[in-house]
Amino acid sequence: MSLPQTHFAQLDGADFPVFEPGSVWLVGAGPGGPGLLTILAFHALGQADVIVHDALVSPQTLALAPPHIERIHAGKRGGKPSPLQSDISLQLIALAKAGKRVLRLKGGDPFMFGRGGEEAGALVRENIPFRIVPGISAGLGGLAYAGLPITHRDVNQAVIFLTGHDESGAVPGGVDWPAVAQAAPVIVMFMAVKHLPAITQRLMAAGRGSDEPLTIVSHAANPGQSVLETTLGAAGALTDIPTPAIIVLGAVANYRQSLDWYVEEVRRHVFG
Structure with missing residues (x-):
């Protein structure tokens, strides 16, 4: 049985933090299905201008973002051609400096072997505001x-x-x-x-x-x-x-x- 619509409607007036232009949110997407997203991660999916996601984020999770939001694949998989970590960090910086709301979406948790600390450090060095949204680690x-x-x-x-x-x-x-x-x-x-x-x-x-x-x-x-x-x-x-x-x-x-x-x-x- 599906939950009553009024249950989710309680979130309509929730006091979520503002996803400011020119900032980056490093967000954990959880280990699998979209039901394991946090509420704050779901909020970010609807507010971002661009989503830079890794290979472990499911299509079903990405589909929760409005269709007009740009999606950029930045996945790293062992044994396959992958972008350099330094290039990913530079891309986040460039998008933020262009005034975008940048959602860096990672499978699991961004700080659990997800190189979120490296990316956050790169943002700090460029004085770019950021937020960490933890996810459920695999x-x-x-x-x-x-x-x-x-x-x-x-x-x-x-x-x-x-x-x-x-x-x-x-x-x-x-x-x-x-x-x-x-x-x-x-x-x-x-x-x-x-x-x-x-x-x-x-x-x-x-x-x-x-x-x-x-x-x-x-x-x-x-x-x-x-x-x-x-x-x-x-x-x-x-x-x-x-x-x-x-x-x-x-x-x-x-x-x-x-x-x-x-x-x-x-x-x-x-x-x-």
Whole structure:
């Protein structure tokens, strides 16, 4: 059953911040369907003059913006031609200096491995006003759509978020793998598919067991979501893993079968 129209009408008179010309909003679009947008992100979609979006923002989310708003694709996908980060920042600056209301729309959260800090820093150096609108990270909300509680008091009191590659595209060289392996029972890995064999070897060499559960959630919180359950020792031999994907190491995987609520009939609803 759809919600009464009066429920959403309550937002018509809400005191939203003004999206000023010549400013940039760095906005998280959430991990998947448009229903996971924040209310402030939805407001920004209707107020912007131009949307500079990454490859992880769904067409359904972009469709919530009025048709006349300019859309610029600035997606970065591993192994494919992608704009340089410096060029994206320069584009945001140029659009803002032209008096545009610039919406920089990113999948997940702009400050969770989204380079939002770099872009905000570039705006600061040019004295361009900006606002950060947090989004639901795929490392939180995306896993919830796979029935994976990122924390469970019977399993872990800490969790580590890890990126699978550094600025050069290689396995992160600055990671203290022994410390990471022992610091938390649960490790959530972003953008780690390409280097999964090397990462799993490093974690096992640092003491994590080869039989430890490892779960790969591809296209999280989207109708095409898929989940692969394996082990740390077997994961390195996997091929053709759909991306984008979030990888979770740890015993929270043991709860997935009983908490797997995102079933086929639920997925058919575009908004969640």
